[in-house]
Amino acid sequence: MKVVISGIVDLSTIDFPKKASAVIFLHGCNMKCPYCHNLKHILQHKKEMTIEELFKDIDFLFADAIVISGGEPTLQKDAVIEIARYAKKNNLPVKIDTNGTHPEVIEELVKNDLVDYVAVDVKCRFDRYREFVKCKESGEEIKNKILNIIDICKSHDIFVECRTTFVPRVMDEEDIKEIAKTVKNCDLYAIQQFEPKDAYDDEFKKLPMPKENELKKLGKIAKEYIKNVVVVRTVNGTFEI
Numbered sequence: 001m002k003v004v005i006s007g008i009v010d011l012s013t014i015d016f017p018k019k020a021s022a023v024i025f026l027h028g029c030n031m032k033c034p035y036c037h038n039l040k041h042i043l044q045h046k047k048e049m050t051i052e053e054l055f056k057d058i059d060f061l062f063a064d065a066i067v068i069s070g071g072e073p074t075l076q077k078d079a080v081i082e083i084a085r086y087a088k089k090n091n092l093p094v095k096i097d098t099n100g101t102h103p104e105v106i107e108e109l110v111k112n113d114l115v116d117y118v119a120v121d122v123k124c125r126f127d128r129y130r131e132f133v134k135c136k137e138s139g140e141e142i143k144n145k146i147l148n149i150i151d152i153c154k155s156h157d158i159f160v161e162c163r164t165t166f167v168p169r170v171m172d173e174e175d176i177k178e179i180a181k182t183v184k185n186c187d188l189y190a191i192q193q194f195e196p197k198d199a200y201d202d203e204f205k206k207l208p209m210p211k212e213n214e215l216k217k218l219g220k221i222a223k224e225y226i227k228n229v230v231v232v233r234t235v236n237g238t239f240e241i
């Protein structure tokens, strides 16, 4: 079994909450989020290897968990499942980051006990989705896929986070309200601070980073709808609302 990757980070303290993790960035994506700080790198770097070679390449001196990210990892279904299986055999907890377009991959991971933490991005209000991230699905289809992922995780007691990277001037509190109403049953909803420096679309590099207070205000709006925890993630840390 081969996997196509764009990179590995041996140690991250921010990608898997409360764990030191190694992050694997799988190559390729089916969206073009204009704010994405990974996409340019992902599209430019491509390395094919076996799962054994991949794990040999990771330095596990400090990490005790795995994050499968990208790019969009669910585009490489068999490879994702094999990575998760390999990690689990080695007693490493597994988190997957996804844009929500492939609930069947999440279902396979969840049903086979191969994942501990699922993080699903909800990019913007649903009527703007296709135009904003250039995906093939309609906003309604994306919404149903995300709801499906939440249901699958909840019914198997797997932690499911939904999250939105908030881009000022492009999004507003109506986006957050609609998203929060939709994903109200997730275990945690995170509003993430947009970092403009490496945005895929050059126009987005000119946008400001949202202020911590602005994000906390949005967090309070989200909290009116979300049943569980709401956090705001900034360069200064994570704040529970």
Ligand SMILES: C[S@@+](CC[C@H](N)C(=O)[O-])C[C@H]1O[C@@H](n2cnc3c(N)ncnc32)[C@H](O)[C@@H]1O
Binding pocket: 029, 035, 036, 037, 038, 069, 070, 071, 072, 073, 097, 098, 099, 119, 120, 121, 163, 164, 165, 192, 193, 194, 195, 196, 198, 199
């Ligand atoms: C690069 S994506 C990869 C996983 C998956 N494709 C997705 O969209 O969730 C991982 C996380 O990085 C976030 N992200 C991307 N660009 C960002 C930026 N410029 N500033 C802050 N977070 C960003 C995404 O919103 C997502 O939560």
Ligand code: SF4
Binding pocket: 029, 030, 031, 032, 033, 036, 037, 038, 039, 070, 071, 072, 099
């Ligand atoms: S944020 Fe995720 S879905 Fe969007 S372009 Fe980047 S890797 Fe793809």
